Amino acid sequence: MLDGRFQTSESQYLRMVIITLQRKKCIGCNYCVELAPKQFQMSKKDGKSVLLHSSDKKGFFTIKSPDMSILEDAIKAKEACPVNIISVKEN
Numbered sequence: 001m002l003d004g005r006f007q008t009s010e011s012q013y014l015r016m017v018i019i020t021l022q023r024k025k026c027i028g029c030n031y032c033v034e035l036a037p038k039q040f041q042m043s044k045k046d047g048k049s050v051l052l053h054s055s056d057k058k059g060f061f062t063i064k065s066p067d068m069s070i071l072e073d074a075i076k077a078k079e080a081c082p083v084n085i086i087s088v089k090e091n
Contacts, residue, residue, distance in 0.1 A: 015090060017071050021051040021061045022085040031080040036073035039063070 019039060021032075026048035032040040033049065043050050054061035071090060078086040 014066050015068060017065050017068060017074065018087075018089040018091065019051060019054075019063050019065075019070075019074050020087045020089075021049060021054065022059060023048055023051070023061050024059045025083055025085045027083055029082055031082070032077035032086060035080055036070070036077040039070060039074055040077060 021040075028042065028047040028049070030042060030049075033042055039052055040049050041052060042048070051061040051063060054063045068090075071088070074086075074088045078088045
């Protein structure tokens with residue numbers, strides 16, 4: 001790994017999708033689940049969104065994935081979120 005990207009050969013880097021959810025501020029509207037069900041689900045425990053397969057760092061739940069097919073749905077979820085707690089980056 002170099003500069004946060006996985007190296008596949010000396011001159012070629014694998015692109016990554018980075019999705020972050022600030023879960024504490026979630027209001028449970030369910031838009032992210034409807035638009036990106038492969039990345040989000042609602043918790044039955046507290047009614048807030050869960051970013052699947054994420055790691056928690058001080059309330060910010062993040063996944064890094066080389067699967068570029070999730071990018072479009074993740075962006076739709078980000079844009080639909082009424083409290084702006086989802087970030088989507090590509091590197």
